[in-house]
Amino acid sequence: MPSRRLSARDRARRELGQNFLVDRAAARRLVRLLDLTGPTPVVELGAGAGAVTRELAGHPVTAVEIDPHWADVLRVRCPWARVVRGDVLRFAFPRTEHVVVGNLPYSQTTAIVRRLLAEPSWTRAALLVQFDVARKRADGGSMLNAQWAPWYEFRLCGRVRAQAFRPVPSVDGGLLAVRRRARPLVPWSELGAYQAMVEAVFTGRGRGLRAVLRNLRRPLPSGVPADALPKDLTPEDWARLHR
Numbered sequence: 001m002p003s004r005r006l007s008a009r010d011r012a013r014r015e016l017g018q019n020f021l022v023d024r025a026a027a028r029r030l031v032r033l034l035d036l037t038g039p040t041p042v043v044e045l046g047a048g049a050g051a052v053t054r055e056l057a058g059h060p061v062t063a064v065e066i067d068p069h070w071a072d073v074l075r076v077r078c079p080w081a082r083v084v085r086g087d088v089l090r091f092a093f094p095r096t097e098h099v100v101v102g103n104l105p106y107s108q109t110t111a112i113v114r115r116l117l118a119e120p121s122w123t124r125a126a127l128l129v130q131f132d133v134a135r136k137r138a139d140g141g142s143m144l145n146a147q148w149a150p151w152y153e154f155r156l157c158g159r160v161r162a163q164a165f166r167p168v169p170s171v172d173g174g175l176l177a178v179r180r181r182a183r184p185l186v187p188w189s190e191l192g193a194y195q196a197m198v199e200a201v202f203t204g205r206g207r208g209l210r211a212v213l214r215n216l217r218r219p220l221p222s223g224v225p226a227d228a229l230p231k232d233l234t235p236e237d238w239a240r241l242h243r
């Protein structure tokens, strides 16, 4: 029955964060952040109705979409793309070099970003997320930022007004560029130990960084003021603290 089908679609729209881009210029701005020059493989996260996918015509694209309805639509609209019907959180990312793009479902941004950062083979990502989330990532200072700072640089690249999406969300979007460092500040093989250290510092007992580090029996990195807080440390400070 049409009315039941409509309500199922409405439910999917809400649960899966289906705020589709209707502003072509915004989709182009997102794709331009990838600096695509040659035939670099692209993985698109949450491809939906293909607003971003169609701006990638001519590139080898793998478009991941969880909703079977939109995955089927995509196969017709963007026949050059390899469409994978599945959950980004379980997707097997390529083991060879690639780039990543996605207008992410707002409700799953953190989970998807965490999943993405744990993948070793992509070099650049262009993400459209809530503006405040993009700004927070780019400003640094959070535990999540510190845990990934030796490997990635985050940059806020602009705002996308809420009216660029349908349905119109309650907040604007933000363009976030993530670049893997050519020379990581900490070896990838030490990721687990490094992240445990960052968590211990952020959640450790003591007032100020010096006291927290004293409790953890670690020295304050040279050049860091005694009254600094964990959020004040630069990626280089964190790397020295790890060493």
Ligand SMILES: C[S@@+](CC[C@H](N)C(=O)[O-])C[C@H]1O[C@@H](n2cnc3c(N)ncnc32)[C@H](O)[C@@H]1O
Residues within 6 Å of the ligand: 016, 017, 018, 019, 020, 021, 022, 045, 046, 047, 048, 049, 050, 051, 052, 053, 064, 065, 066, 067, 070, 086, 087, 088, 089, 102, 103, 104, 105, 106, 108
């Ligand atoms: C904000 S929409 C973006 C759609 C399209 N890329 C665009 O820009 O118009 C997010 C898309 O991600 C899909 N999605 C939500 N959760 C997902 C997940 N866990 N894995 C894969 N796709 C997901 C939704 O169905 C939706 O199509």
